[in-house]
Amino acid sequence: MTDDTTTGPAVLDDPAEDPASAPADDPGDRTARAAAGADPRDLPPVRFWPALDLTAVDFDPVLAELMREGPVTRIRLPNGEGWAWLVTRHDDVRMVTNDTRFSRAAVMEQQVTRLAPHFIPVPGAVGFADPPDHTRLRRAVAPAFTARGVEAVRQRSAAALDALVDAMIAQGPPADLTERVLSPFPIAVICELMGVPAQDQERMHTWTQLILSSSHGAHLSEQAKDEMAAYFTDLVRERHDSTAEDVTSLLGAAVGRGEMTVEEAVGLAVLIQIGGEAVTNNSGQMFYLLLTRPELAERLRAEPELRPGAVDELLRYIPHRSAVGLSRIAMEDVVIRGAQIRAGEPVYVSYLAANRDPDVFPDPERIDLERSPNPHVSFGHGPHYCPGGILARMETQLMVDTVLDRLPGLRLAVPPEEVPWRRGALIRGPEALPVTW
């Protein structure tokens, strides 16, 4: 965090005055507003939020400045059009994300200002669906992601993790913890949960790496996505009358019962299969924290009973993503803390900001391994709450247990400032985590 206002967001001319950059809204409403003259609302300035290549676990200084400015501000991001509202307080974030007056499906119809350069919404994609469609898609796979469903893959996940750590130890230090453990482990776990047969897991690993890495070029990435989709199409079709509880069987059965189309099922399967990337990057930040603040790792080695709560505190603290994710569109006029949001206007929430709300988390900048209660929103809130939340916690706890206990002398193999960080990425994390022991 910094108080240096020069790193804060720049004020733009108010695009509310500029119809070309204003978000699309109901034409009738627009005419009425034009007749009424300039926007009569007392609007906060629009702040430009550039894409920053932040390193380590630094909190975004622009977001810090926006939080200081007020609970509801306005932002413009590097891509898309116009401006959007930004909501940062914990209770407001929970309200917006759990209120049907804010729609995800409506985002498909606008070029909302955004961080990501490309906006290729896939019709039927779970992130852009509203209830009841969204509920229908999520319900089909829900059993695999419950505590019981996740528990069913814990033993095999632990064995897979041990095998990866065995191999790393056998080869000897130094090693890249990301390459050897943090990247392959979530892929192995998700293959279990998806019901991908063991002999196909290597292929799945290769496709996932190609889809997620930009270094091989867009063409190879697209091709890998098509191949993965073709693979899941076959698997889902084969499993149309399955009663098993892995994700592809659940999807196959839902297609068999006519509850979703094959395309919807395959779209969801691909999204879930590559969702483990979030765990790789998030745990990369987590191990960076544990390796650069050895007092935290020592405490967790000495008091293992603290680990479940500590993982949640680290999840709260970690700046998981750059800027903000997907917006929502207000479907009617809504007032939040005095800010008059009009129907048709886009609204972003920041889960990262909500996790630092001092009214909910006393001394929010401090990592308190015993923080309780800890109602963080790192996995989101409301209907779009991350389906992988319980799974990600299980994976992260296994990695913390295994790595801390099996490698008592683990330390960074390079000075902290030489750890390479992902650049231009939506999800933040180390490119590699060179370690020795």
Ligand code: HEM
């Ligand atoms: C530490 C790891 C993870 C973090 C911090 C995380 C965080 C999030 C967040 C904040 C959201 C967005 C909520 C919103 O749109 O408002 C989300 C959505 C999602 N996540 Fe995760 N996630 C993680 C791991 C995973 C895993 C392992 C999977 C797959 C198994 C997964 C699959 C998804 C999917 C499919 C969505 C879209 C849900 C929807 O729109 O209904 N995530 N996640």
